[in-house]
């Protein structure tokens with residue numbers, strides 16, 4: 357396998373589809389095992405219903421289909437004891453306080469975590485308190501503390517698949533996501549690019565200025581969205597963009613491809629009532645667009661690289677589910693996956709990012725734009741789609757944090773929250789399933805071509 361530089365198109369010339377397919381064939385069973393058979397990775401806590409769309413009124417965009425619904429775990433008895441509110445409350449005591457940023461810096465890499473957290477508390481048993489962004493975060497984190505608004509969801513019981521969510525609401529969300537890709541010199545202020553007020557209380561003159569600026573911004577947004585619309589219509593990524601902008605585009609397009617693949621692979625035949633692959637859906641949405649598929653493979657390389665890079669740090673991690681035996685088994689499964697993948701030559705080269713040309717100056721913008729993508733997920737009008745949309749943006753966000761915020765071979769340990777780890781591994785598992793589905797669909801294409 358040769359390295360995929362962020363700029364490369366995954367093609368048969370370099371890290372070929374078949375090479376990545378081969379790697380995926382080896383890794384997929386253990387990824388499925390981790391994400392579907394361990395408590396740690398199969399439950400996700402998130403604020404699915406409590407956040408309003410921060411950018412527009414989405415009250416008419418709600419999907420009423422039963423397939424859009426998510427069953428949350430309302431009965432605490434259904435979740436591992438360690439995560440119940442009462443237990444979380446205990447963990448939030450002084451003994452188990454999460455080290456603050458300053459303490460983490462002072463601690464340095466070699467000091468054991470236990471001393472910081474109390475004798476018997478592994479770090480991952482400690483609750484992360486806030487949903488405020490750390491400056492290294494690429495998305496708005498999910499808060500898992502006892503007081504936070506949020507629900508536990510079994511990811512196994514709520515699979516990502518066809519829901520019937522479509523039309524104006526879905527289109528508006530995708531448009532807004534692609535609009536974040538439009539880096540420009542006159543970009544919107546950070547973390548509020550889509551109309552949220554960022555002026556505070558202003559005097560009359562300033563208010564007048566604000567309305568002029570708002571008007572100008574609306575024009576820009578429209579122009580940008582039209583440009584982007586052409587780009588997405590033709591399925592092409594912006595040609596003359598610098599590396600970092602291309603990577604941004606590829607990540608969201610690859611995520612979109614993965615979502616479409618799951619829709620086509622687990623489609624509801626509304627006549628028979630059965631779930632199964634929809635070949636026509638694949639032909640219409642994916643087969644015709646090799647660049648979209650290429651972006652999916654690109655994401656596979658990127659997220660797998662992040663998981664591999666994280667592997668050595670996870671050796672000291674307690675996968676806390678309240679059952680020490682299960683925790684050890686989970687750790688063994690994770691170690692086996694990351695060490696296998698780690699033995700493969702590096703398949704994505706993150707060291708090329710944010711180093712040349714305008715790259716270094718783009719990093720903050722890149723991060724803020726991806727955070728906005730994660731906020732846009734609160735505008736998705738279908739609960740199931742919102743669940744997986746939020747999880748996957750959190751997963752890509754965690755991958756980028758690991759890749760772009762920590763030097764290779766850095767002694768510093770990436771501090772990921774439990775929700776980030778769960779999102780990261782499940783996002784990889786989703787892409788892995790998509791690669792498998794695309795491979796199967798390709799075989800169907802070959803079979804029909806042979807028949808003809």
Ligand code: FAD
Pocket residue numbers: 516517518519520521522523526527529530588589590591608609610612613615616619641648733736740741742744745
């Ligand atoms: P869409 O998929 O809506 O695409 C809109 C336009 O974007 C296309 O016309 C095309 O020009 C462009 N485009 C499409 N794919 C790509 C790509 N890979 N790269 C670049 N440009 C592209 N529906 C479900 O049934 N189940 C789900 O789990 C689900 N999850 C969703 C999650 C999110 C975050 C969102 C926004 C929507 C989700 N949907 C889901 C809806 C689904 O994604 C589609 O919007 C819907 O099926 C309508 O599809 P469409 O063919 O109109 O094109």
